Amino acid sequence: MRTRTREKYQSANKLAHSKATALLRYVALVAALLFSLAPVYWMLTISLKTEVEQFASPPPWFVFTPTLEHYYDAFVARGFGDYLLTSAIVTVASTACALIIGTLAAYALARFELPWRLNRRLSLWILSTRMFPAIVTAVPLFLMMRDLRLLNTRASLIIVYTGFNLPFVVWMMRGFFADLPRDLEEAALVDGDSRLGALVRVVLPLVTPGLAATAVFCLIVSWNEFLFALVLTQTDAAMTLPVGIAGRVTQYEIKWGVMSAAASVAIIPILVFALSVQKYLVRGLSMGAVKG
Amino acid sequence: MQKSRRFFSALNKRELLLPALFLAPALAVLLALSIYPLIYSITISLQQETVAGITWGLGNFARLFSDNFFLTALGHTFIYAISALVCEFLLGLGLALLLNNQIRGRGVFRASLLIPMMLPSVVVGVVWRLMLNPNFGSINGTLKQIGINTESLTWTASPKLAMLSVIAVDVWQWTPFVFLVLLAGLQAIPQEPYEAALIDGSSRWQTFWHVTLPLLKPSILIVLLLRTMDLLRVFDQIFILTEGGPGFATETISLYIYRTAFRFFDFGYAAAMSFVLLALTNVISAIYIRLIQAEPN
Numbered sequence: 111m112r113t114r115t116r117e118k119y120q121s122a123n124k125l126a127h128s129k130a131t132a133l134l135r136y137v138a139l140v141a142a143l144l145f146s147l148a149p150v151y152w153m154l155t156i157s158l159k160t161e162v163e164q165f166a167s168p169p170p171w172f173v174f175t176p177t178l179e180h181y182y183d184a185f186v187a188r189g190f191g192d193y194l195l196t197s198a199i200v201t202v203a204s205t206a207c208a209l210i211i212g213t214l215a216a217y218a219l220a221r222f223e224l225p226w227r228l229n230r231r232l233s234l235w236i237l238s239t240r241m242f243p244a245i246v247t248a249v250p251l252f253l254m255m256r257d258l259r260l261l262n263t264r265a266s267l268i269i270v271y272t273g274f275n276l277p278f279v280v281w282m283m284r285g286f287f288a289d290l291p292r293d294l295e296e297a298a299l300v301d302g303d304s305r306l307g308a309l310v311r312v313v314l315p316l317v318t319p320g321l322a323a324t325a326v327f328c329l330i331v332s333w334n335e336f337l338f339a340l341v342l343t344q345t346d347a348a349m350t351l352p353v354g355i356a357g358r359v360t361q362y363e364i365k366w367g368v369m370s371a372a373a374s375v376a377i378i379p380i381l382v383f384a385l386s387v388q389k390y391l392v393r394g395l396s397m398g399a400v401k402g
Numbered sequence: 403m404q405k406s407r408r409f410f411s412a413l414n415k416r417e418l419l420l421p422a423l424f425l426a427p428a429l430a431v432l433l434a435l436s437i438y439p440l441i442y443s444i445t446i447s448l449q450q451e452t453v454a455g456i457t458w459g460l461g462n463f464a465r466l467f468s469d470n471f472f473l474t475a476l477g478h479t480f481i482y483a484i485s486a487l488v489c490e491f492l493l494g495l496g497l498a499l500l501l502n503n504q505i506r507g508r509g510v511f512r513a514s515l516l517i518p519m520m521l522p523s524v525v526v527g528v529v530w531r532l533m534l535n536p537n538f539g540s541i542n543g544t545l546k547q548i549g550i551n552t553e554s555l556t557w558t559a560s561p562k563l564a565m566l567s568v569i570a571v572d573v574w575q576w577t578p579f580v581f582l583v584l585l586a587g588l589q590a591i592p593q594e595p596y597e598a599a600l601i602d603g604s605s606r607w608q609t610f611w612h613v614t615l616p617l618l619k620p621s622i623l624i625v626l627l628l629r630t631m632d633l634l635r636v637f638d639q640i641f642i643l644t645e646g647g648p649g650f651a652t653e654t655i656s657l658y659i660y661r662t663a664f665r666f667f668d669f670g671y672a673a674a675m676s677f678v679l680l681a682l683t684n685v686i687s688a689i690y691i692r693l694i695q696a697e698p699n
Contacts, residue, residue, distance in 0.1 A: 143515075146514055149574070152529070153525075168543050168546065171540070214425075215428035218424035232425070232429075243635035243656065245659050245676055246443070246677070247439045249676060254439060276428055277432070280428060334520075336522070341664060352525075356641070366532065373522075376522055377525055385513060385516070396624060
């Protein structure tokens, strides 16, 4: 329907005009692709080049002798293996906590009529906590963690990331619950199920795709997070991969290969995650405001 | 319908117990990790360390007005946010309009555009340090190859080009997001207004101005709101790319707060500055939300 109207619209214009538009369209497409991908590709090549070729002029974009020495150097000889492990533990643990706590709250907000218009008020309040700029809470959280003797521990990051992801989980899951018809739960209740039973056996299986997409977003956010990790962890035992990479950038300016190798590894889970939630991407990045 | 209302309403106290139990953990976590830190931050912003011990007062806030570094950082934040927002919006809108058609290979295109915006910001910093390095970065290397003198093009190391460089990196990373949101908005526009415009014989430009743009306005406002909030708090990429330098050339307000708190350990003053940032983002988001709510539906 849409394309037919558009075709009619185009045929009303001059044919030459539409041809020029089509050409322009593909030129823009290719330019945008090159612009997006070339820098990332360049970093991958640096991580695979010997140091001689890293500094070669003109820069070898395609032809070089690949080597894995920088990957070995970063993850075996240096501490990046530990950072990787810390990143994985913190990411998975905080996502699990945020999902459990947030899904329960989202269900209550989506399905129960609370007094004093609390559904709307609480939802908006929860959303507003996500709007704080990170640096605003980073300063007091650092002091709180210092008082609790939790600085330089993985626990501190798990706690902070859980709080950070929680509003997001509540908003996303509230939307997914609201999209479901209520009859299903009523039927389960009539069949003698408890409300908790109805949630676990009837509702959750139906929102699994939404739950999975929400989980993936939390994983991405926690995996990528930098400021809190920088502030709360400075020792090798608790440092995440982004903080480890950042430390190399500012301290050993010369080790481009190690840095690129670590950064390339940091990208891998993100690529897998992002491609798996393509469909929900716009909805997730806009906190559910756009259902694209 | 009657039954459904009874099922979900909380008419008596027993009925309230379950939702209260469901909500309690989330509210507890948010109180501990958002509200309590905010109160903590207020108290330390009102304290100043002097030789005589800790004194209470508005000293930290008074300092803001005479601190040129703070005012400069505030200015940088606005320059950064406004320039990046305008570029990302215009490029994203242009791309969305151009590609709002059936195009071969659209799935691949979409997937490739996702890559920059999903990258850890630290990796974005690394990627662009490699690209922009004046001596062996691929940008200057490629420019040299086609015969351009790159001696003055030191990018992030140059006081003049550093701000431009960090803005360009943000545009690189986030234009795809603006594009995807606006594309989703464009595809949600029904065909009837276009058919009406066609019958009225309006030109492409008129159709864009009087049909597309008004109908796209809610999406535009939402994406501008989200980008503005992120841009005003920018920290990660600039920290990796320039650490606010050279000198003070790219120091934004988040970086200056970080430096004050974690390099100079002046937590009270850092907290006071962070409230200015918080107030700023609140006022701007309130304006956007007012505009969004003024839209029909």
